Amino acid sequence: MLHFLAFLILGLIAGAIAKLILPGKQGGGWLITMILGVVGALLGGFIANAVFSVDTSSTFSLPSILFAVLGALIVLVIYGAVTKRGSRV
Template sequence: MHIIWTIIIGFIVGLVAKFLMPGKDRGGFILTTILGIIGAVVGTYVGSALGWYQEGEGAGFIASVLGAMIVLFLARMLAKR
C-alpha cells in the first residue's frame, strides 16, 4: 500500500510542479509521476542538508514540489541541448 500511496502523491506533486512552471513538456502520466517521485527524493535530500528534516524523515508536500521543480528545470535544460 505504501508504494501505491507514493505513486499517487508523486503524480500530484508532478502535476503541481508542471502547473507552477508553465511551458511545453513532453510526457504524460508516467513521466509526471516519475517527476514527482524524484522531486520528493530531491526535496528530502535538500531539506536534510538545510536542516529542515531529520535523517529518515521524508519531505513535506512543499519541499517535494520544490524538488520536482528543480528536476523539471534541469530536464528542460538538458532537453534543449
C-alpha cells in the same frame, strides 16, 4: 507496499503541480510526470532533511508535499534543459 503506492501518488501530485507552476510547455504524459515527481520528492526530502532539518517521513504532510513540489520543480527544470538540448542537434 502501501507506503510505496502512496509515494507514487505523492510523486504524481508533486510532478503535476510543478508542471502547472513552471511556465511553458513541458512534454511527457502522466508517466513522465510521475517519474519526475518521484525523483523530485526524493530530492526535496533530501533537501528538507539535510538543509532545513525538517522531518518528511509522513507522506502526505504539508512539509512533505511542499518539498516534493520544490524538488519536482528542480528536476523539471533540469529535464527541460536536457530534452531541449538534445532536440537542437
